[in-house]
Amino acid sequence: MKNCTFYISLILAVTLASCKKEETPTPKVIYEDTSKPKTEVPEDTTQIEIADLPINMDGTNYLIFPIGTVSSDKKVKASYDSNTGYTVSNYGEYQITGYLQNLKFQEIGKDTIYALTDKNVLIETATYLKSTADKTKKQLMAYSLADMDTNKDNKLDNNDIKALYLSDISGKNFTKISVDFQELIDWNVVESRSRLYFRAIEDTNKNGAFDKEDTLHYYFVNLLDKEWKATEIKPLP
Incomplete structure:
Protein backbone atom coordinates (compact mmCIF):
# COMPACT_ATOMS: atom_id res chain seq x y z
CA MET A 1 0.00 0.00 0.00
CA LYS A 2 2.85 2.36 0.84
CA ASN A 3 4.50 1.61 -2.52
CA CYS A 4 1.21 2.32 -4.31
CA THR A 5 0.84 5.65 -2.51
CA PHE A 6 4.44 6.53 -3.36
CA TYR A 7 3.97 5.84 -7.08
CA ILE A 8 0.69 7.80 -7.18
CA SER A 9 2.41 10.77 -5.50
CA LEU A 10 5.31 10.53 -7.93
CA ILE A 11 2.98 10.51 -10.95
CA LEU A 12 1.05 13.53 -9.59
CA ALA A 13 4.28 15.44 -8.97
CA VAL A 14 5.54 14.76 -12.49
CA THR A 15 2.16 15.70 -13.99
CA LEU A 16 1.98 18.97 -12.02
CA ALA A 17 5.55 19.84 -12.96
CA SER A 18 4.75 19.18 -16.61
CA CYS A 19 1.62 21.36 -16.48
CA LYS A 20 3.53 24.14 -14.75
CA LYS A 21 6.18 24.02 -17.44
CA GLU A 22 3.57 24.19 -20.22
CA GLU A 23 1.91 27.22 -18.58
CA THR A 24 5.14 29.23 -18.58
CA PRO A 25 4.36 32.31 -20.70
CA THR A 26 6.38 33.02 -23.80
CA PRO A 27 8.71 35.99 -23.14
CA LYS A 28 7.65 39.12 -25.01
CA VAL A 29 11.25 40.30 -25.24
CA ILE A 30 14.45 38.37 -25.98
CA TYR A 31 17.52 40.48 -25.23
CA GLU A 32 20.28 38.26 -26.59
CA ASP A 33 22.15 39.56 -29.61
CA THR A 34 20.36 42.92 -29.56
CA SER A 35 23.54 44.47 -30.96
CA LYS A 36 23.02 42.61 -34.24
CA PRO A 37 21.14 44.35 -37.06
CA LYS A 38 17.39 43.76 -37.17
CA THR A 39 16.41 41.02 -39.60
CA GLU A 40 13.29 40.99 -41.71
CA VAL A 41 10.51 38.67 -40.58
CA PRO A 42 10.31 35.94 -43.25
CA GLU A 43 7.25 36.00 -45.52
CA ASP A 44 4.66 33.35 -44.65
CA THR A 45 3.92 31.70 -47.99
CA THR A 46 0.95 29.78 -46.53
CA GLN A 47 -1.03 33.04 -46.25
CA ILE A 48 -3.09 34.83 -48.89
CA GLU A 49 -3.48 38.62 -48.68
CA ILE A 50 -7.10 39.80 -48.51
CA ALA A 51 -8.68 43.27 -48.55
CA ASP A 52 -12.00 43.78 -46.79
CA LEU A 53 -14.61 46.09 -48.29
CA PRO A 54 -13.89 49.77 -47.55
CA ILE A 55 -15.00 51.63 -44.44
CA ASN A 56 -15.88 55.32 -44.33
CA MET A 57 -15.70 56.85 -40.87
CA ASP A 58 -18.71 59.12 -40.42
CA GLY A 59 -17.85 62.73 -41.26
CA THR A 60 -14.58 61.93 -43.06
CA ASN A 61 -13.62 62.07 -46.73
CA TYR A 62 -11.59 58.83 -46.93
CA LEU A 63 -12.27 55.16 -47.53
CA ILE A 64 -10.19 52.71 -45.48
CA PHE A 65 -9.50 49.18 -46.75
CA PRO A 66 -8.39 46.72 -44.01
CA ILE A 67 -5.65 44.41 -45.34
CA GLY A 68 -5.04 41.02 -43.74
CA THR A 69 -4.31 37.41 -44.56
CA VAL A 70 -6.11 34.07 -44.53
CA SER A 71 -4.58 30.63 -44.77
CA SER A 72 -4.10 29.13 -48.23
CA ASP A 73 -4.66 25.68 -46.68
CA LYS A 74 -8.22 24.75 -47.62
CA LYS A 75 -8.44 22.65 -44.47
CA VAL A 76 -8.02 25.72 -42.30
CA LYS A 77 -11.32 27.62 -42.02
CA ALA A 78 -10.60 29.78 -38.96
CA SER A 79 -10.77 33.01 -40.97
CA TYR A 80 -13.68 31.97 -43.19
CA ASP A 81 -17.26 32.88 -42.47
CA SER A 82 -19.81 31.02 -44.60
CA ASN A 83 -22.14 34.02 -44.51
CA THR A 84 -19.75 36.83 -45.39
CA GLY A 85 -16.83 35.08 -47.13
CA TYR A 86 -13.24 35.87 -46.30
CA THR A 87 -13.14 38.49 -43.56
CA VAL A 88 -10.03 39.90 -41.87
CA SER A 89 -11.48 42.74 -39.74
CA ASN A 90 -14.39 43.94 -37.67
CA TYR A 91 -15.77 47.47 -37.42
CA GLY A 92 -17.75 49.22 -34.73
CA GLU A 93 -17.78 52.48 -32.75
CA TYR A 94 -15.27 54.18 -35.06
CA GLN A 95 -12.74 51.39 -34.54
CA ILE A 96 -11.37 48.72 -36.89
CA THR A 97 -10.09 45.58 -35.15
CA GLY A 98 -8.31 42.44 -36.32
CA TYR A 99 -4.81 41.17 -37.01
CA LEU A 100 -4.05 43.35 -40.03
CA GLN A 101 -0.90 43.68 -42.11
CA ASN A 102 -1.85 47.14 -43.34
CA LEU A 103 -4.60 49.63 -44.09
CA LYS A 104 -5.08 51.29 -47.47
CA PHE A 105 -6.66 54.70 -47.98
CA GLN A 106 -8.54 56.34 -50.83
CA GLU A 107 -9.80 59.90 -50.85
CA ILE A 108 -13.43 59.97 -51.96
CA GLY A 109 -13.67 61.20 -55.55
CA LYS A 110 -10.12 60.11 -56.42
CA ASP A 111 -8.75 56.87 -57.91
CA THR A 112 -5.46 56.57 -56.04
CA ILE A 113 -5.27 53.92 -53.29
CA TYR A 114 -2.18 53.97 -51.06
CA ALA A 115 -0.88 52.09 -48.03
CA LEU A 116 -0.64 53.39 -44.48
CA THR A 117 2.93 52.07 -44.18
CA ASP A 118 5.62 50.07 -45.95
CA LYS A 119 6.80 48.66 -42.60
CA ASN A 120 6.14 45.11 -41.49
CA VAL A 121 3.45 45.60 -38.81
CA LEU A 122 0.53 43.77 -37.22
CA ILE A 123 -2.32 46.19 -36.51
CA GLU A 124 -4.80 45.16 -33.79
CA THR A 125 -6.85 48.36 -33.55
CA ALA A 126 -7.27 51.47 -35.69
CA THR A 127 -9.45 54.10 -34.02
CA TYR A 128 -10.87 57.32 -35.43
CA LEU A 129 -10.63 60.05 -32.78
CA LYS A 130 -14.05 61.44 -33.56
CA SER A 131 -14.45 63.32 -30.27
CA THR A 132 -11.26 65.24 -30.98
CA ALA A 133 -12.40 66.02 -34.52
CA ASP A 134 -15.72 67.36 -33.23
CA LYS A 135 -13.91 69.79 -30.94
CA THR A 136 -10.81 70.78 -32.94
CA LYS A 137 -11.77 69.85 -36.53
CA LYS A 138 -8.51 67.87 -36.69
CA GLN A 139 -9.25 64.33 -37.91
CA LEU A 140 -6.82 61.75 -36.56
CA MET A 141 -6.39 57.99 -36.20
CA ALA A 142 -4.73 56.08 -33.33
CA TYR A 143 -3.29 52.58 -33.80
CA SER A 144 -2.30 49.75 -31.48
CA LEU A 145 0.13 47.46 -33.27
CA ALA A 146 3.26 45.32 -33.16
CA ASP A 147 6.13 46.72 -35.22
CA MET A 148 9.08 44.62 -34.02
CA ASP A 149 9.69 40.90 -33.54
CA THR A 150 10.61 41.50 -29.91
CA ASN A 151 10.58 37.82 -28.89
CA LYS A 152 12.66 36.84 -31.94
CA ASP A 153 10.46 33.97 -33.12
CA ASN A 154 10.57 35.19 -36.75
CA LYS A 155 6.95 36.36 -36.82
CA LEU A 156 4.80 39.27 -35.72
CA ASP A 157 1.91 38.23 -33.48
CA ASN A 158 0.22 39.09 -30.19
CA ASN A 159 3.25 37.78 -28.30
CA ASP A 160 5.23 40.81 -29.46
CA ILE A 161 5.20 44.23 -27.77
CA LYS A 162 2.33 46.56 -28.71
CA ALA A 163 3.13 50.13 -29.72
CA LEU A 164 1.03 53.29 -30.16
CA TYR A 165 0.97 55.21 -33.45
CA LEU A 166 -0.94 58.24 -34.75
CA SER A 167 -1.78 59.44 -38.26
CA ASP A 168 -4.02 61.92 -40.03
CA ILE A 169 -7.37 60.50 -41.17
CA SER A 170 -5.78 60.25 -44.63
CA GLY A 171 -3.21 57.76 -43.28
CA LYS A 172 -0.46 60.33 -43.81
CA ASN A 173 2.03 61.34 -41.08
CA PHE A 174 2.06 57.80 -39.65
CA THR A 175 4.10 58.36 -36.46
CA LYS A 176 5.23 56.14 -33.60
CA ILE A 177 4.38 57.72 -30.24
CA SER A 178 5.37 55.09 -27.68
CA VAL A 179 8.93 54.13 -26.77
CA ASP A 180 10.63 51.06 -28.23
CA PHE A 181 10.43 48.02 -25.93
CA GLN A 182 7.70 49.56 -23.76
CA GLU A 183 4.37 47.69 -23.92
CA LEU A 184 1.30 49.86 -24.52
CA ILE A 185 -1.29 49.25 -21.79
CA ASP A 186 -4.10 51.67 -22.65
CA TRP A 187 -4.88 55.20 -23.83
CA ASN A 188 -7.65 57.79 -23.78
CA VAL A 189 -8.34 61.29 -25.09
CA VAL A 190 -9.04 64.27 -22.81
CA GLU A 191 -11.06 66.54 -25.07
CA SER A 192 -10.77 69.68 -22.93
CA ARG A 193 -6.98 69.59 -23.33
CA SER A 194 -6.84 68.11 -26.86
CA ARG A 195 -4.46 65.53 -25.46
CA LEU A 196 -4.09 61.79 -25.78
CA TYR A 197 -2.85 60.16 -22.56
CA PHE A 198 -1.40 56.65 -22.45
CA ARG A 199 0.33 54.19 -20.16
CA ALA A 200 3.15 51.81 -21.03
CA ILE A 201 5.21 49.33 -19.06
CA GLU A 202 8.98 48.83 -19.22
CA ASP A 203 10.66 45.49 -18.51
CA THR A 204 13.07 47.05 -16.02
CA ASN A 205 14.23 43.74 -14.54
CA LYS A 206 14.95 42.41 -18.05
CA ASN A 207 13.29 39.03 -17.48
CA GLY A 208 11.51 39.14 -20.85
CA ALA A 209 8.02 39.49 -19.33
CA PHE A 210 5.92 42.35 -17.98
CA ASN A 222 -0.73 67.24 -27.66
CA LEU A 223 -2.91 66.34 -30.64
CA LEU A 224 -2.82 69.90 -31.98
CA ASP A 225 0.98 69.88 -32.44
CA LYS A 226 2.27 69.65 -35.99
CA GLU A 227 4.81 67.04 -34.88
CA TRP A 228 3.47 64.61 -32.28
CA LYS A 229 5.77 63.79 -29.40
CA ALA A 230 5.07 61.97 -26.12
CA THR A 231 5.80 63.87 -22.92
CA GLU A 232 6.28 61.78 -19.78
CA ILE A 233 4.45 62.79 -16.61
CA LYS A 234 4.71 61.59 -13.00
CA PRO A 235 1.25 61.17 -11.42
CA LEU A 236 2.79 59.01 -8.67
CA PRO A 237 5.59 59.86 -6.22
Missing part, protein backbone atom coordinates in the same frame (compact mmCIF):
# COMPACT_ATOMS: atom_id res chain seq x y z
CA ASP A 211 5.02 41.94 -14.30
CA LYS A 212 4.57 43.82 -11.01
CA GLU A 213 8.34 44.26 -10.67
CA ASP A 214 8.46 46.45 -13.77
CA THR A 215 8.01 50.21 -14.20
CA LEU A 216 4.85 51.95 -15.41
CA HIS A 217 5.29 55.08 -17.51
CA TYR A 218 2.64 57.77 -18.09
CA TYR A 219 2.63 60.07 -21.14
CA PHE A 220 0.54 62.59 -23.00
CA VAL A 221 0.58 63.83 -26.60
Whole structure:
Protein backbone atom coordinates (compact mmCIF):
# COMPACT_ATOMS: atom_id res chain seq x y z
CA MET A 1 0.00 0.00 0.00
CA LYS A 2 2.85 2.36 0.84
CA ASN A 3 4.50 1.61 -2.52
CA CYS A 4 1.21 2.32 -4.31
CA THR A 5 0.84 5.65 -2.51
CA PHE A 6 4.44 6.53 -3.36
CA TYR A 7 3.97 5.84 -7.08
CA ILE A 8 0.69 7.80 -7.18
CA SER A 9 2.41 10.77 -5.50
CA LEU A 10 5.31 10.53 -7.93
CA ILE A 11 2.98 10.51 -10.95
CA LEU A 12 1.05 13.53 -9.59
CA ALA A 13 4.28 15.44 -8.97
CA VAL A 14 5.54 14.76 -12.49
CA THR A 15 2.16 15.70 -13.99
CA LEU A 16 1.98 18.97 -12.02
CA ALA A 17 5.55 19.84 -12.96
CA SER A 18 4.75 19.18 -16.61
CA CYS A 19 1.62 21.36 -16.48
CA LYS A 20 3.53 24.14 -14.75
CA LYS A 21 6.18 24.02 -17.44
CA GLU A 22 3.57 24.19 -20.22
CA GLU A 23 1.91 27.22 -18.58
CA THR A 24 5.14 29.23 -18.58
CA PRO A 25 4.36 32.31 -20.70
CA THR A 26 6.38 33.02 -23.80
CA PRO A 27 8.71 35.99 -23.14
CA LYS A 28 7.65 39.12 -25.01
CA VAL A 29 11.25 40.30 -25.24
CA ILE A 30 14.45 38.37 -25.98
CA TYR A 31 17.52 40.48 -25.23
CA GLU A 32 20.28 38.26 -26.59
CA ASP A 33 22.15 39.56 -29.61
CA THR A 34 20.36 42.92 -29.56
CA SER A 35 23.54 44.47 -30.96
CA LYS A 36 23.02 42.61 -34.24
CA PRO A 37 21.14 44.35 -37.06
CA LYS A 38 17.39 43.76 -37.17
CA THR A 39 16.41 41.02 -39.60
CA GLU A 40 13.29 40.99 -41.71
CA VAL A 41 10.51 38.67 -40.58
CA PRO A 42 10.31 35.94 -43.25
CA GLU A 43 7.25 36.00 -45.52
CA ASP A 44 4.66 33.35 -44.65
CA THR A 45 3.92 31.70 -47.99
CA THR A 46 0.95 29.78 -46.53
CA GLN A 47 -1.03 33.04 -46.25
CA ILE A 48 -3.09 34.83 -48.89
CA GLU A 49 -3.48 38.62 -48.68
CA ILE A 50 -7.10 39.80 -48.51
CA ALA A 51 -8.68 43.27 -48.55
CA ASP A 52 -12.00 43.78 -46.79
CA LEU A 53 -14.61 46.09 -48.29
CA PRO A 54 -13.89 49.77 -47.55
CA ILE A 55 -15.00 51.63 -44.44
CA ASN A 56 -15.88 55.32 -44.33
CA MET A 57 -15.70 56.85 -40.87
CA ASP A 58 -18.71 59.12 -40.42
CA GLY A 59 -17.85 62.73 -41.26
CA THR A 60 -14.58 61.93 -43.06
CA ASN A 61 -13.62 62.07 -46.73
CA TYR A 62 -11.59 58.83 -46.93
CA LEU A 63 -12.27 55.16 -47.53
CA ILE A 64 -10.19 52.71 -45.48
CA PHE A 65 -9.50 49.18 -46.75
CA PRO A 66 -8.39 46.72 -44.01
CA ILE A 67 -5.65 44.41 -45.34
CA GLY A 68 -5.04 41.02 -43.74
CA THR A 69 -4.31 37.41 -44.56
CA VAL A 70 -6.11 34.07 -44.53
CA SER A 71 -4.58 30.63 -44.77
CA SER A 72 -4.10 29.13 -48.23
CA ASP A 73 -4.66 25.68 -46.68
CA LYS A 74 -8.22 24.75 -47.62
CA LYS A 75 -8.44 22.65 -44.47
CA VAL A 76 -8.02 25.72 -42.30
CA LYS A 77 -11.32 27.62 -42.02
CA ALA A 78 -10.60 29.78 -38.96
CA SER A 79 -10.77 33.01 -40.97
CA TYR A 80 -13.68 31.97 -43.19
CA ASP A 81 -17.26 32.88 -42.47
CA SER A 82 -19.81 31.02 -44.60
CA ASN A 83 -22.14 34.02 -44.51
CA THR A 84 -19.75 36.83 -45.39
CA GLY A 85 -16.83 35.08 -47.13
CA TYR A 86 -13.24 35.87 -46.30
CA THR A 87 -13.14 38.49 -43.56
CA VAL A 88 -10.03 39.90 -41.87
CA SER A 89 -11.48 42.74 -39.74
CA ASN A 90 -14.39 43.94 -37.67
CA TYR A 91 -15.77 47.47 -37.42
CA GLY A 92 -17.75 49.22 -34.73
CA GLU A 93 -17.78 52.48 -32.75
CA TYR A 94 -15.27 54.18 -35.06
CA GLN A 95 -12.74 51.39 -34.54
CA ILE A 96 -11.37 48.72 -36.89
CA THR A 97 -10.09 45.58 -35.15
CA GLY A 98 -8.31 42.44 -36.32
CA TYR A 99 -4.81 41.17 -37.01
CA LEU A 100 -4.05 43.35 -40.03
CA GLN A 101 -0.90 43.68 -42.11
CA ASN A 102 -1.85 47.14 -43.34
CA LEU A 103 -4.60 49.63 -44.09
CA LYS A 104 -5.08 51.29 -47.47
CA PHE A 105 -6.66 54.70 -47.98
CA GLN A 106 -8.54 56.34 -50.83
CA GLU A 107 -9.80 59.90 -50.85
CA ILE A 108 -13.43 59.97 -51.96
CA GLY A 109 -13.67 61.20 -55.55
CA LYS A 110 -10.12 60.11 -56.42
CA ASP A 111 -8.75 56.87 -57.91
CA THR A 112 -5.46 56.57 -56.04
CA ILE A 113 -5.27 53.92 -53.29
CA TYR A 114 -2.18 53.97 -51.06
CA ALA A 115 -0.88 52.09 -48.03
CA LEU A 116 -0.64 53.39 -44.48
CA THR A 117 2.93 52.07 -44.18
CA ASP A 118 5.62 50.07 -45.95
CA LYS A 119 6.80 48.66 -42.60
CA ASN A 120 6.14 45.11 -41.49
CA VAL A 121 3.45 45.60 -38.81
CA LEU A 122 0.53 43.77 -37.22
CA ILE A 123 -2.32 46.19 -36.51
CA GLU A 124 -4.80 45.16 -33.79
CA THR A 125 -6.85 48.36 -33.55
CA ALA A 126 -7.27 51.47 -35.69
CA THR A 127 -9.45 54.10 -34.02
CA TYR A 128 -10.87 57.32 -35.43
CA LEU A 129 -10.63 60.05 -32.78
CA LYS A 130 -14.05 61.44 -33.56
CA SER A 131 -14.45 63.32 -30.27
CA THR A 132 -11.26 65.24 -30.98
CA ALA A 133 -12.40 66.02 -34.52
CA ASP A 134 -15.72 67.36 -33.23
CA LYS A 135 -13.91 69.79 -30.94
CA THR A 136 -10.81 70.78 -32.94
CA LYS A 137 -11.77 69.85 -36.53
CA LYS A 138 -8.51 67.87 -36.69
CA GLN A 139 -9.25 64.33 -37.91
CA LEU A 140 -6.82 61.75 -36.56
CA MET A 141 -6.39 57.99 -36.20
CA ALA A 142 -4.73 56.08 -33.33
CA TYR A 143 -3.29 52.58 -33.80
CA SER A 144 -2.30 49.75 -31.48
CA LEU A 145 0.13 47.46 -33.27
CA ALA A 146 3.26 45.32 -33.16
CA ASP A 147 6.13 46.72 -35.22
CA MET A 148 9.08 44.62 -34.02
CA ASP A 149 9.69 40.90 -33.54
CA THR A 150 10.61 41.50 -29.91
CA ASN A 151 10.58 37.82 -28.89
CA LYS A 152 12.66 36.84 -31.94
CA ASP A 153 10.46 33.97 -33.12
CA ASN A 154 10.57 35.19 -36.75
CA LYS A 155 6.95 36.36 -36.82
CA LEU A 156 4.80 39.27 -35.72
CA ASP A 157 1.91 38.23 -33.48
CA ASN A 158 0.22 39.09 -30.19
CA ASN A 159 3.25 37.78 -28.30
CA ASP A 160 5.23 40.81 -29.46
CA ILE A 161 5.20 44.23 -27.77
CA LYS A 162 2.33 46.56 -28.71
CA ALA A 163 3.13 50.13 -29.72
CA LEU A 164 1.03 53.29 -30.16
CA TYR A 165 0.97 55.21 -33.45
CA LEU A 166 -0.94 58.24 -34.75
CA SER A 167 -1.78 59.44 -38.26
CA ASP A 168 -4.02 61.92 -40.03
CA ILE A 169 -7.37 60.50 -41.17
CA SER A 170 -5.78 60.25 -44.63
CA GLY A 171 -3.21 57.76 -43.28
CA LYS A 172 -0.46 60.33 -43.81
CA ASN A 173 2.03 61.34 -41.08
CA PHE A 174 2.06 57.80 -39.65
CA THR A 175 4.10 58.36 -36.46
CA LYS A 176 5.23 56.14 -33.60
CA ILE A 177 4.38 57.72 -30.24
CA SER A 178 5.37 55.09 -27.68
CA VAL A 179 8.93 54.13 -26.77
CA ASP A 180 10.63 51.06 -28.23
CA PHE A 181 10.43 48.02 -25.93
CA GLN A 182 7.70 49.56 -23.76
CA GLU A 183 4.37 47.69 -23.92
CA LEU A 184 1.30 49.86 -24.52
CA ILE A 185 -1.29 49.25 -21.79
CA ASP A 186 -4.10 51.67 -22.65
CA TRP A 187 -4.88 55.20 -23.83
CA ASN A 188 -7.65 57.79 -23.78
CA VAL A 189 -8.34 61.29 -25.09
CA VAL A 190 -9.04 64.27 -22.81
CA GLU A 191 -11.06 66.54 -25.07
CA SER A 192 -10.77 69.68 -22.93
CA ARG A 193 -6.98 69.59 -23.33
CA SER A 194 -6.84 68.11 -26.86
CA ARG A 195 -4.46 65.53 -25.46
CA LEU A 196 -4.09 61.79 -25.78
CA TYR A 197 -2.85 60.16 -22.56
CA PHE A 198 -1.40 56.65 -22.45
CA ARG A 199 0.33 54.19 -20.16
CA ALA A 200 3.15 51.81 -21.03
CA ILE A 201 5.21 49.33 -19.06
CA GLU A 202 8.98 48.83 -19.22
CA ASP A 203 10.66 45.49 -18.51
CA THR A 204 13.07 47.05 -16.02
CA ASN A 205 14.23 43.74 -14.54
CA LYS A 206 14.95 42.41 -18.05
CA ASN A 207 13.29 39.03 -17.48
CA GLY A 208 11.51 39.14 -20.85
CA ALA A 209 8.02 39.49 -19.33
CA PHE A 210 5.92 42.35 -17.98
CA ASP A 211 5.02 41.94 -14.30
CA LYS A 212 4.57 43.82 -11.01
CA GLU A 213 8.34 44.26 -10.67
CA ASP A 214 8.46 46.45 -13.77
CA THR A 215 8.01 50.21 -14.20
CA LEU A 216 4.85 51.95 -15.41
CA HIS A 217 5.29 55.08 -17.51
CA TYR A 218 2.64 57.77 -18.09
CA TYR A 219 2.63 60.07 -21.14
CA PHE A 220 0.54 62.59 -23.00
CA VAL A 221 0.58 63.83 -26.60
CA ASN A 222 -0.73 67.24 -27.66
CA LEU A 223 -2.91 66.34 -30.64
CA LEU A 224 -2.82 69.90 -31.98
CA ASP A 225 0.98 69.88 -32.44
CA LYS A 226 2.27 69.65 -35.99
CA GLU A 227 4.81 67.04 -34.88
CA TRP A 228 3.47 64.61 -32.28
CA LYS A 229 5.77 63.79 -29.40
CA ALA A 230 5.07 61.97 -26.12
CA THR A 231 5.80 63.87 -22.92
CA GLU A 232 6.28 61.78 -19.78
CA ILE A 233 4.45 62.79 -16.61
CA LYS A 234 4.71 61.59 -13.00
CA PRO A 235 1.25 61.17 -11.42
CA LEU A 236 2.79 59.01 -8.67
CA PRO A 237 5.59 59.86 -6.22
